Amino acid sequence: MTPSPDTPAATTGAVSAVGGAFASLREQLTGAAEAFAGSRGGLDGILTGLVDDVDRALREPLEVFPVCHHSPASALAMVQRLRAKQPSVIYLELCEDLEPLLIELRNCKLPVALQAFASELDGHPEGWAPLSVVAPITAASAEYQAIAYALETPGVELVLVDRSTDHVFQWLPKKPGKPENDEEAELHGDAVGLEIGDLRPGFAELEEHLLHHGKVRHWSEWWDQYVEQPLVGADYDTYRQVMVLIGSLFRRLRPSDAAKHDRDEDRERYMWTRMREHLARTGTDRSRALYVCGAFHAASHVAEFGADAAPTDFTISERTGTKWLYGMIPSSHSAIEAQFGLTPGSVSIAAATWQKAVSKTGAKPFALGGKGARSERALADKKLAASPPTPAQTEIALRKAALPKPVDKLSGFLSRPPRLDDRDEAELLGWCVDIVRLARRNGYLSSTADAIAIFETSILLAGMRGRARPTPYDFQDAAITCIEKDSVPGRRDVRRLCEILLGGDRIGSVGYYSLPPLARDVYDRLEPLGLNLEARTVQRALLDLAGRPDLVPASRLLWRLRYLLPSEAVRPIMGERRLGEKASIQESWDLAIGKYQRSLIELGYEGVAVEQVLEQRLRQGVRAPEATAATALAAVEDAILYLDSPTFVNELGARAVELLGAERTVDDAPAVLRRIRRLLAHYRATEPELPEWCEQFVVAGYAHYCTLLPTAFVDEQTGVRQVAAMLGFLFSLESLALTLGCDRAQLELAVAQSHPETPAKLALVWAANVQLGTLSRAELRERCDELLDNPLVLPAFPQYLSGFVQALEPVPNLAPFVVEVLSKAFGRLPDPVLLPWLPSLITTLRDQAGELVPALVREAGRTFPGTLPALDAFVPPWEAPPPAASSRPVANGPVTDLLLAHPAGTDALVGVLGLDPSWPRPHTSAGGPSPAVAALLAGYPESAAALAALLPV
Structure with a gap:
């Protein structure tokens, strides 16, 4: 270690020119440096420099x-x-x-911290926002x-x-990310x-x-x-x-x-x-x-x-254009210790020392x-x-x-050992008794013998460390040694109990008149609850909204605070607020606003009312560079739930339309589909007609997803879940989109241009073709059977199944076929292929298709028998033989004539059933219908009888 090279030469000369009261001390230190180091080198410069600094400060x-x-x-x-x-x-x-x-x-109530806060920066790196100084x-x-x-x-x-505070950050190195800081503290x-x-x-x-x-x-x-x-x-x-x-x-x-x-x-x-x-x-x-x-x-x-x-x-630079907001926030001993790297308990011990002094x-x-x-x-x-x-x-x-002339007090202070107080046995005894009592309350098996042991050990440790009087640190070490042993029965260890005993972690609070307007407004509006909101303990609020309508504004405010404050500050126990659900008539809340007063105060830096802050945050969220259509729709939901402003909701909805049209990926397609469905259901249940932005969103989404569908099918970065959500948007909102002027040919063309290579996406294309009518279920069944019969394809068949499961999103009526394919897979896939696939199937259903599982389970319940005896004789519907043609001749009549005169409907029905739809020439009174029609009429006589009952014959 060498002396600091920045000591001005003029300073040293000025001090030496003045004989000063420290001339004797300077000579002693120079001699000590020479005797210790053998020369007047760097050590001499350090020691005499110390005296020069003292002399200079005292002569100012x-x-x-x-x-x-x-x-x-x-x-x-x-x-x-x-x-x-x-x-x-x-x-x-x-x-x-x-x-x-x-x-x-x-x-x-001390301790508190003065705070300067800035969220909108001008002249500082944007990545530093928000800036806060305490x-x-x-x-x-x-x-x-x-x-x-x-x-x-x-x-x-x-x-x-x-x-x-602006210069604090002006003088920091302009590095990316947040400015460097000490350890984070809870309150700071x-x-x-x-x-x-x-x-x-x-x-x-x-x-x-x-x-x-x-x-x-x-x-x-x-x-x-x-x-x-x-x-x-x-x-x-x-x-x-x-x-x-x-x-x-x-x-x-x-x-x-x-x-x-x-x-x-x-x-x-x-x-x-x-x-x-x-x-x-x-x-x-x-x-x-x-x-x-x-x-x-x-x-x-x-x-x-x-x-x-x-x-x-030296000139002082101008402040930047950053707008700083100022206020007070609560602080605590532990927060100060954590932020400034002090030993836990040191500030509490200092407070106890202050009171004693x-x-x-x-x-x-x-x-x-x-x-x-x-x-x-x-x-x-x-x-x-x-x-x-x-x-x-x-x-x-x-x-x-008048300040007296400097007198050398350092020589005496440095030449004699520090004067320590005599041992205060009464104080030490009180500590020992109190810590044993406190330990017993926290689950320790301590007794009077432990108090005596702590007393003697404290004196022993102080003597080993050269102290006449045991300090709180000696007492703390002794208590840990004599009480804690090797286990902690409760939440607090003995070290923490000693800190509590010696003063505890005092936590300050900001008084009502020093709060920003927003915080005072919150206290005023929650006053009807009759709770002490400034307390740091959890307060239980019971709201009977049916019996006391005057508490409805307080309930709305609590829901808004729930959105803005940490989750533990305002926590609902009973009652919820969701789209499509009625407001609760009774609510129960756990409130810890006093404990999270800092968060409430910082809300006051953003606005003068909670509603204003909520509106600003929602607007900032949808205007952020990373905002997506899904985040905008989430903001729309929040605005409907927490704000009574249809105009603002329409603004957010219009922003969602803009963001959807600007997106070039479909990563958020599942969230977009889920949220727009929920919003449409809400408006259909509560409004006479859909808002204009909803109609624009459906039209824009229909065109947007049709355009991106072929690319998404072949893009390796786009998952099956995202493609299924795109198809779900197109198919589930197709009727609404067509009424708003969209063209179905655009969807048919997009599906026709989709040529995926992965099995899961190929299954999605097949399901889409089934929904569009370009592929029959019989043909789809034949394709799946061919895959199961091909040994080379069996290892990849589980991927096809995953695609069919995801296809339940756009084509929910495909559930019977999915149950059929799953049953065939479990029955025909070899164990080396089936067993490794089962865990991935479970995780896929849980993570990506959790809302599809109930429909799949219901369909399986309808397909399979519900009792064990019935299972032995159960024949799956897809393996049952087609019903045999009835030998009973079909009489000619108006029904037969009607079917022969209009064969299109019967052709479609016969095609769905997998029968031959060929028709003979029109029969005479001596003839009869074709074998296919005869088999259809014989197999389903109830339908023919019902139809005949409707005809005037």
């Missing part, structure tokens, strides 16, 4: 307050310094465009104390000086997280070295033992110097990532530029100001560092009041403006604000 006239994110020591030092200095201006390292949100913290705020953080002080103290100005989603004072070693080797010699397992534990605990009770000068020293160390010992290095320095230039602009614009006395930033940035090396820095050529030191933290505090502060501001401070008051304030 604009007081720099270094902090670490979610650090109780930083928060406590902030409280003490604010009460002592009482600054009139606070510059805070936070995105400057988030400043209007800070006032809304009054109505929130800045979590906890009570045990220095930034919250500064915010609360500024908002609650009259005359104090809070200025956010960090780059805007994939938002980019912002935090103040991210202190962690950049080198993995350095972190490993610190953990090994500190006898700790992870970074959070090292920080708590060697920084947090020693600094909690330290004076302000010591705290400030140590934090800058640590920030300088991690800044100098970090990987040479040029891109990240440049972004960090650009942030520092940005912040100092904004502060100098504010000082020049307002004329604020810099001695009355406080700059709150991360310790990493307090040790900055940029030329712009300092209120008196010379002008540079406040109680021990007697400090009075700052906190934001409720809704009434806003008017009180406004009144105080008016009084302040009316009566400006007197010169004496100003002089007193300046004396308090």
Whole structure:
């Protein structure tokens, strides 16, 4: 590891020119480096550079307050310094465009996160949409104390000086896909997280070295033992110097990532530029100001560092045209830990440490009041403006604000071991008793003996790790060792129980008055349900829509929220909403809107009402580049179910017609067929006539699928299911299409031009020809019998069967023949062919033809006997001999004369039955009908008698 090469030479010279309070410490470190390394090489530059950074930060006239994110020591030092200095201006390292949100913290329960959200991008890669930035705020953080002080103290100005959320993404590398982010957290989603004072070693080797010699397992534990605990009770000068020293160390010992290095320095230039602009614009006395930033940035090396820095050529770029929306979302300790890579439980332990430190030191933290505090502060501001401070008051304030000259506190802090608190046996005993009680409630077989063991083990572990007082981490390890053993009987392990005991995963919430208009509207419209929708528990809502018609609007809203929010936020238990079904008269819902408040708030970024957001999403879905006719028809269904807007439904339907005509593939043909059938049935049942877009869709689909049918039959990429759906569209909607002006010859020509090569598609062509009347069932039966008699074709015969099963979609009356072919296949196919095919048949029926199976089963039930004794004497209809001709002569009469005079109908019937349709010459009174006609009349005398009864003879 070498010193950072970017340290300006002017900076080092300026520091060395000033003898400074750290001259002695610098000489000691130089001697230590020479004694350790044998020369004044890179180590000397690092050690003396650390002291130079501390000296430079402390000599800055604009007081720099270094902090670490979610650090109780930083928060406590902030409280003490604010009460002592009482600054009139606070510059805070936070995105400057988030400043209007800070006032809304009054109505929130911490932790919460400030959020900036953008769904329509202008100037950023489209693949990044939507963009989201969150800045979590906890009570045990220095930034919250500064915010609360500024908002609650009259005359104090809070200025956010960090780059805007738009610049956050401007400075990211323009890579395809979403911007890189830390681990996703439940409440933060994939938002980019912002935090103040991210202190962690950049080198993995350095972190490993610190953990090994500190006898700790992870970074959070090292920080708590060697920084947090020693600094909690330290004076302000010591705290400030140590934090800058640590920030300088991690800044100098970090990987040479040029891109990240440049972004960090650009942030520092940005912040100092904004502060100098504010000082020049307002004329604020810099001695009355406080700059709150991360310790990493307090040790900055940029030329712009300092209120008196010379002008540079650094310019702040303009924001892009992206429209950003701002709001508050709930956060939690676990969400913060997951997003920023902290150890689970570390933020909860920090919160517990903060409460204990406040109680021990007697400090009075700052906190934001409720809704009434806003008017009180406004009144105080008016009084302040009316009566400006007197010169004496100003002089007193300046004396308090005066920063004493730097005094070397680092030498003493670094030369002596950290001062640790004595063991608090009462606290440790309370932890041990409570964890045993909590473990018993969660299924562990723990007892008083385990409490004693945890107490002694905690002390033992603390001693092994060089601690006088067991920390929460020691207690946690001891509890796991003594209670958990080798199994977890319930949902929570002992580590999680310890986190709950020490403070738990606190989850914040956004108050009603800080919600966007859409979220407030949802709460107002659901108020008749009489539920606490802000609770994070699941609320059961029972709606008697018949007895209480006033709940119908709430029911409609719940169905719309069901569509927009995550499935667990609004979940129907009883009741459903589908096309063609009546609305339920009773409904039951499980509501967890409080738990999914973040999702509800983000809906507010898209519109001012739920109906508007739903309409926008449906419109965006059908206008997206990847939209298809099937997605447009799905949007039509959703619009009918959830929106009362026929005009909007017609708009979506017209878009579906456009998309269908533009498609060049038939991948979505099954979905198109299923949805258009459902929509047509809905309109026929509810409307006097079909909408214009439905008629246009049928006409366009008829022509579209006729055109693509020959190509689909020979295309290897088009599946049998898709071709069957195309034929199903053409045949099932043929009558409607013909009434709308389509030509049946187009369909006949398309089928005639189809010459597939695969067996399954060939079976589909045969079925289509049967439906069109160009192929009789007798001829189809002969073809199948020939296939079964050909040994070379037997291995491929299951594929023909798959095609016939799929043919039930366009030709449902083919079900008896499919049952016949399946029966013949099971009876005549050899086992080596039949057995491997059975699994694929089952999966095909389940995945692709699930709606066809009931028709097939019903037909099989009609064909085969229902009892076992009848099965022994069962003869399949296709194997039964044709009925014998009756020896009884057929008398001449009006029926015979009628059949002979009009033979076309009888010819068609005889052809269907597979008989010879030849006719003799017209018979005389002495003769009789042909043998074929005689056999037909003798075999079916009831039909002849019924016909004769209708004739006036």
